[in-house]
Amino acid sequence: MxxxxxxxxxxxxxxxxxxxxxxxxxxxxxxxxxxxxxxxxxxxxxxxxxxxxxxxxxxxxxxxxxxxxxxxxxxxxxxMKRKELSVEEEALISNQFEKKVKDVGQVIQKAGLLLSQITQYASMIMPPQIGTNSFKHIQLISMHPSRAMVIVVMDNGMLHHRVIEVPEGITSNDMETISGVLNAKLQGLTMESIKMTLMKEIYLELAMHKHILDLAMELIQDSLLLKTEDKIYLGGVFNMLNQPEFHNIEKVKTLLSIIEQEKMLCELLADRGREVGGVTVRIGDEIKSHKIKECSMITAPYSICGKRVGSIGVLGPTRMEYAKVVSVVEFMTKNLSRAMERMILGMGK
Amino acid sequence: MxxxxxxxxxxxxxxxxxxxxxxxxxxxxxxxxxxxxxxxxxxxxxxxxxxxxxxxxxxxxxxxxxxxxxxxxxxxxxxMKRKELSVEEEALISNQFEKKVKDVGQVIQKAGLLLSQITQYASMIMPPQIGTNSFKHIQLISMHPSRAMVIVVMDNGMLHHRVIEVPEGITSNDMETISGVLNAKLQGLTMESIKMTLMKEIYLELAMHKHILDLAMELIQDSLLLKTEDKIYLGGVFNMLNQPEFHNIEKVKTLLSIIEQEKMLCELLADRGREVGGVTVRIGDEIKSHKIKECSMITAPYSICGKRVGSIGVLGPTRMEYAKVVSVVEFMTKNLSRAMERMILGMGK
DNA sequence: TTTAGCACTCAGTAGCATAGAGTGCTAACA
DNA sequence: TGTTAGCACTCTATGCTACTGAGTGCTAAA
Missing domain, CATH: 1.10.10.10 (Winged helix-like DNA-binding domain superfamily/Winged helix DNA-binding domain)
Structure with a gap:
C-alpha cells in the first residue's frame, strides 16, 4: 500500500x-x-x-x-486535497437556504438543484425519513357523505393524508370525537410504543366506530412504518450528457434506465459504506449495482438535531472531480441540516 | 386543400x-x-x-x-384513422385504475407511467388545478412553542400545508378557536367569494390573534390562487432515446434542456389549440417553443364532473404514431377522469 | 395517362496510405 | 544505481479515393 x-x-x-x-x-x-x-x-x-x-x-x-x-x-x-468552494458558490448556497420556504419538499428540491448546478453532475436527495419519528396530530375531515380525509402530522413536520371510505351516517361530530381520542392517546408516541395493548384501549373507547378506526390506524401505521419512502429527488441528470464519456448513446441509455429505478438508488443513499468524515465515496464497481458502469457516487447524510434523517448524493462519471464534489456535498449537508432544523423546529427566521 | x-x-x-x-x-x-x-x-x-x-x-x-x-x-x-388500443392495453389501463390509491399524486403518477409505457414516448400530466375550487377545512396545529402548522384542505381533496411562526404564548386552544372560526366562515367558499368584507368580519372576531390570522390567510390565498402549480408529472423521457431521431446527442441535449423547463410545458398543456374531439395535436413548429425541434405533442384535458381540471399529454418526435397516441390519450383521459371522481367524491369502490 | 428505360446524383462504405502520439527498450551518462 | 536520450515499434485517427446502391427526373414509347 x-x-x-x-x-x-x-x-x-x-x-x-x-x-x-x-x-x-x-x-x-x-x-x-x-x-x-x-x-x-x-x-x-x-x-x-x-x-x-x-x-x-x-x-x-x-x-x-x-x-x-x-x-x-x-x-x-x-x-486528494479538498478543493474548497469558491466564495460565490458558498454565497449562492447560503442565500438560497436563507430564503423562506414553504415545506420540506421545497427545501429538498432547492438542495438538489444547487447540488447539480454546482457540480454539473446528477444529484440525488432522500427526504427526511420518518420511521422513528413520533406522531403529532391526527385529523379526520368529512369530505362527502361517505368519504373522509385522514391527515396525520408527524412531529418533524411531515404530513400524510388519504381519503378513505366511511359508512354513511358518520357525522362531523363523530369524526371530531375520534380525532380527539386518537390525539389524546397517541400524541408523542413513536410507532414502537403504539403497542397492541394501547390499541385495545382505544378500540374499547371507540367501539362504535370500529370500521373508520381501522382505516385511520392503517394510515397511521403506513405513515409511521413506511421506512424508505422510495421517493427520491433526482436532479441534473442531464448535466451528465455534457460529460464526454456519455457521448455514446448506449451508455446514456443504460445509465438512465438505472436512474429510473429509484428504489435501488435509495438503498445506496441510505447505506453508508466506507465513510470518511461523514462523506462516503463509491467508485465504479463499489456501487453495488452491476449495471451502473463507470460511475462514482458521493453521498453524505444530513441530520436534524444530530439525528441522521436522510442523505444527499452526487452521481457522476468515475472521472469525477472528487476533490470538489466532496467539499460541495459536505457543505450542502451542513446547510440542509440547518435549514431543516429551522423549518421544523422554528428556530431563527 | x-x-x-x-x-x-x-x-x-x-x-x-x-x-x-x-x-x-x-x-x-x-x-x-x-x-x-x-x-x-x-x-x-x-x-x-x-x-x-x-x-x-x-x-x-x-x-x-x-x-x-x-x-x-x-x-x-x-x-388518419384512429388506431384503437388492443384489448391487453385497455385491460392494463383499466386494471391500474381500479386499484386502490392513496392520493391524487399517486393517480397522476400511475397515469403518467401508463401513458409512457404504452406509447413509448414521454408523458406529461398536469395535476388538477385548484384555482376555482372551494375551501373545505382549515386546521392549525401547534408544533412547538413558536411554530404551528396550517393545513388547508380543498373540497376536491387537494391539500396544502405550511409551518408558520407564531408568537409564543398562543395555546392549542387558541388555535382550535381560530380554526373553528375560519371553518365556520369560509367553508364551501371559493376564493372569488372570500371578499374583503367577509375578511373584515373575521378579523373583528379574532382581533386578538391578528398576526397568526394573517399568516393563515396568506396560506389560504396561496392555496386558492396559485393557479398553475407549475408542477407537472413527467415520465418516460428516456423512452425517447430509443427513437432513432435522438441518436444524435446534440438533439437529445436540446430536447432535455427544454423538458427541464417545466413552466413552459405547463402553459402548453393548459392551452388548447386546435382541438378536435377533445384532443389537441401540435406538430413541429406548432409547439410554440422555438427551441423544441422535430417534436409533436398530443394533449387532452381531463375533468371532474364535467369540469376540466387538468391535462395530460404525450411528447414524441414529429414522426410519431399519431393514430395510436390520439386513441391512447383519449382513452386515458376518460379513465383518469373517472378515477379522480371516484377518489374525490367517493363514488364506487 | 401510364410506363419502361436510362443517365445522373449523392450518401455511405471499404480500402489504403499517412501522420502523430505514445510506448518500451537499450545504451550512455552522472 | 538511478536517470536520460535515442530509436524502433505499435496503434489510432484522419484524409483520400473509388465504388456501390438507392433513388430520382426526364424522355420516349405504349
Missing amino acids: KMDDRKQKVLMAIVQDFIATAEPVGSRTIAKKYKLGVSPATIRNEMADLEEQGYIEQPHTSAGRIPSQQGYRYYVDYL | KMDDRKQKVLMAIVQDFIATAEPVGSRTIAKKYKLGVSPATIRNEMADLEEQGYIEQPHTSAGRIPSQQGYRYYVDYL
Whole structure:
C-alpha cells in the first residue's frame, strides 16, 4: 500500500489530468505540465510500475494512461486535497437556504438543484425519513357523505393524508370525537410504543366506530412504518450528457434506465459504506449495482438535531472531480441540516 | 386543400411508412408495399407534385421522401384513422385504475407511467388545478412553542400545508378557536367569494390573534390562487432515446434542456389549440417553443364532473404514431377522469 | 395517362496510405 | 544505481479515393 513519493506524484498527475481532460495522459504531458523535475523517460518507468501494481491502465499501446478504479481509490484515500468552494458558490448556497420556504419538499428540491448546478453532475436527495419519528396530530375531515380525509402530522413536520371510505351516517361530530381520542392517546408516541395493548384501549373507547378506526390506524401505521419512502429527488441528470464519456448513446441509455429505478438508488443513499468524515465515496464497481458502469457516487447524510434523517448524493462519471464534489456535498449537508432544523423546529427566521 | 385521391394515398403511404421505419420512403417501396396498382414511375410523378405543394420533402437528391410538417398536418386532419388500443392495453389501463390509491399524486403518477409505457414516448400530466375550487377545512396545529402548522384542505381533496411562526404564548386552544372560526366562515367558499368584507368580519372576531390570522390567510390565498402549480408529472423521457431521431446527442441535449423547463410545458398543456374531439395535436413548429425541434405533442384535458381540471399529454418526435397516441390519450383521459371522481367524491369502490 | 428505360446524383462504405502520439527498450551518462 | 536520450515499434485517427446502391427526373414509347 505504501508508495514511493514520486510514484504518488505521477499517479496524482495522471488522475488530475485525466479528470480535467478526459484524455489518456502521456509521459510527456506529465513532465511538461506537472514539472516533477524528471524526464518523460523516467516517468515512463514509474508508469510501467504503476500499471503493474494496478493503479493505472492503458486503453491501447499507443495511448497514454488512465487511472484504474484502484487508482481513483488511492487518489481519494491518500492523495486528494479538498478543493474548497469558491466564495460565490458558498454565497449562492447560503442565500438560497436563507430564503423562506414553504415545506420540506421545497427545501429538498432547492438542495438538489444547487447540488447539480454546482457540480454539473446528477444529484440525488432522500427526504427526511420518518420511521422513528413520533406522531403529532391526527385529523379526520368529512369530505362527502361517505368519504373522509385522514391527515396525520408527524412531529418533524411531515404530513400524510388519504381519503378513505366511511359508512354513511358518520357525522362531523363523530369524526371530531375520534380525532380527539386518537390525539389524546397517541400524541408523542413513536410507532414502537403504539403497542397492541394501547390499541385495545382505544378500540374499547371507540367501539362504535370500529370500521373508520381501522382505516385511520392503517394510515397511521403506513405513515409511521413506511421506512424508505422510495421517493427520491433526482436532479441534473442531464448535466451528465455534457460529460464526454456519455457521448455514446448506449451508455446514456443504460445509465438512465438505472436512474429510473429509484428504489435501488435509495438503498445506496441510505447505506453508508466506507465513510470518511461523514462523506462516503463509491467508485465504479463499489456501487453495488452491476449495471451502473463507470460511475462514482458521493453521498453524505444530513441530520436534524444530530439525528441522521436522510442523505444527499452526487452521481457522476468515475472521472469525477472528487476533490470538489466532496467539499460541495459536505457543505450542502451542513446547510440542509440547518435549514431543516429551522423549518421544523422554528428556530431563527 | 382538396387533393387527388391517388395523391392522398401516396401521401398516406409515405407518412405511414416513415412513421414505421424512420427512413425516407422511395417510389419503389410504395409501389411494392402499398399496392396502389401503379408503377414506381407514376408514383414518382405524384411525389414530385406533392413536393411542389409542400407536403413532402427530400433530404437529398438520391434519397426518398419524408413528410413535411404540412404533410403530417394533412395526414392528421384528413387521412388518419384512429388506431384503437388492443384489448391487453385497455385491460392494463383499466386494471391500474381500479386499484386502490392513496392520493391524487399517486393517480397522476400511475397515469403518467401508463401513458409512457404504452406509447413509448414521454408523458406529461398536469395535476388538477385548484384555482376555482372551494375551501373545505382549515386546521392549525401547534408544533412547538413558536411554530404551528396550517393545513388547508380543498373540497376536491387537494391539500396544502405550511409551518408558520407564531408568537409564543398562543395555546392549542387558541388555535382550535381560530380554526373553528375560519371553518365556520369560509367553508364551501371559493376564493372569488372570500371578499374583503367577509375578511373584515373575521378579523373583528379574532382581533386578538391578528398576526397568526394573517399568516393563515396568506396560506389560504396561496392555496386558492396559485393557479398553475407549475408542477407537472413527467415520465418516460428516456423512452425517447430509443427513437432513432435522438441518436444524435446534440438533439437529445436540446430536447432535455427544454423538458427541464417545466413552466413552459405547463402553459402548453393548459392551452388548447386546435382541438378536435377533445384532443389537441401540435406538430413541429406548432409547439410554440422555438427551441423544441422535430417534436409533436398530443394533449387532452381531463375533468371532474364535467369540469376540466387538468391535462395530460404525450411528447414524441414529429414522426410519431399519431393514430395510436390520439386513441391512447383519449382513452386515458376518460379513465383518469373517472378515477379522480371516484377518489374525490367517493363514488364506487 | 401510364410506363419502361436510362443517365445522373449523392450518401455511405471499404480500402489504403499517412501522420502523430505514445510506448518500451537499450545504451550512455552522472 | 538511478536517470536520460535515442530509436524502433505499435496503434489510432484522419484524409483520400473509388465504388456501390438507392433513388430520382426526364424522355420516349405504349
